Amino acid sequence: MRILHTSDWHLGRSFHGVGMLPAQRHFLDQLVQSVQEKSVDVVLIAGDVYDRALPGVDVVNLLSDTLARIRAAGARIIMTSGNHDSASRLGFGGAVLAHGGVHVRTRTADLAMPVELELDGALLAVYGIPYLEPRLCAEELGAEAPAHTAVMQAALERIRADLAARRNAGRAATVHSLVLAHTFASGGLTSDSERDLSIGGVGAIPLDLFDGLDYVALGHLHGRQQLSQSVRYSGSPLPYSFSEAGHRKGGYLVEFDTGGLAGVEEINWETGRRLAILKATMAELLDSPEYGWAEEAYCQITLTDNERPLRAMERLRERFPDTLVLAFEPASGPQRNTHTYSERIAKAQDDLDICCGFLEHVRSRAADDAERRLLAGALEQAAAAEVSA
Structure with missing residues (x-):
């Protein structure tokens, strides 16, 4: 039997x-x-x-x-x-x-x-x-x-x-x-x-x-x-x-x-779509032929860039459209700041520093020049609106 x-x-x-x-x-x-x-x-x-x-x-x-x-x-x-x-x-x-x-x-x-x-x-x-x-x-x-x-x-x-x-x-x-x-x-x-x-x-x-x-x-x-x-x-x-x-x-x-x-x-039995567990920098994942096999797989990706890349999920899905899980693990280890968030804000010189500090706190990457200009413009518009009111 x-x-x-x-x-x-x-x-x-x-x-x-x-x-x-x-x-x-x-x-x-x-x-x-x-x-x-x-x-x-x-x-x-x-x-x-x-x-x-x-x-x-x-x-x-x-x-x-x-x-x-x-x-x-x-x-x-x-x-x-x-x-x-x-x-x-x-x-x-x-x-x-x-x-x-x-x-x-x-x-x-x-x-x-x-x-x-x-x-x-x-x-x-x-x-x-x-x-x-x-x-x-x-x-x-x-x-x-x-x-x-x-x-x-x-x-x-x-x-x-x-x-x-x-x-x-x-x-x-x-x-x-x-x-x-x-x-x-x-x-x-x-x-x-x-x-x-x-x-x-x-x-x-x-x-x-x-x-x-x-x-x-x-x-x-x-x-x-x-x-x-x-x-x-x-x-x-x-x-x-x-x-x-x-x-x-x-x-x-x-x-x-x-x-x-x-x-x-x-x-x-065959299971259909393969599973891919990838861990590398953004540049390596997007450019290396080593990862070509994962383009049609369900992907779990861990980025090892020391700074969190912009539009990470959007860019990854251009090559790996079925990226389902994304994590960040800097190769140099967690970027730790010895000061608490409250201490850092207390030392801010102006509103722009406060906004940039918050941005860095939530995404573990400092604002670049373009982002600082965008935030500065938004603060100027808010100030002008307050004056006109």
Whole structure:
């Protein structure tokens, strides 16, 4: 049996103000193609299906269409809710959808109710753990404390109890286990685009909570990574922050047979527009052929000029039209003035000095001659208007 492990689709997300729906459609086309070409039996989505609790109509329609295409390609679907999803909205109609091969696990009460997959005499029990907000579900789960580790431990205890009951019932010669969970497991590498799963702390759960399970399909961290032989993050299918510029995006193709986990391999998908993280002076960025490759990329640019260049974003976008983030980091280090702004203003000789001092304070660059003349003219006009009044 071939199972495609994915997570963190974040349908409806934007990238620094740029809508990503076209890129997400392209990724989903590739996913459906992989299902067809790799003869995938089951597609897993380990949380954060949507990017927000109230997705737009076009986003909901995209998910509906994609689920139908996956089913038409011959694969069943098992998905859970993440911390970005509204569990109740994503799970609406779940009991009806299950009859059509789409299994949704968004309720705490259902986490120990697996989807059963036949393996030529053996059985694969797939459990879906939705995102568990400790303060909301600790009491229901009987957890020792409203904390991520405690609620995940309580959830896994229920799953292990159900596994033991199935194995003792003897319905199948062997019962293997696969668990989906949307959480932050210790040892995982984070990206800038994930929302922290805790308030006031990291909230990571210990990896050994998953000991004894055949495969754990994790969601939440956006970098694809292996924490142990059986515990992995598939990562997000698209980069959602510049910190993911070096990621290779895709999922995992997980294979089970009667003996259990038989193999795991990466599946890669194209992400469309490249991400460029550039750091240089304005002159270098505008003139050097070294940066030609970034002209069609989404760019995060840090200027290292000692003085902040005029019209920096406007000039950069002439060569790099999709510059989305601009920062300044002078090569000589921050230009620090030993005097406070109030002290500097107190020493100003006239109104022109005050205006020029303010300009330097807010942009870290002194007024040039043309700017001083412009400010002087504005002050003269203001003075003349006051006299005439």
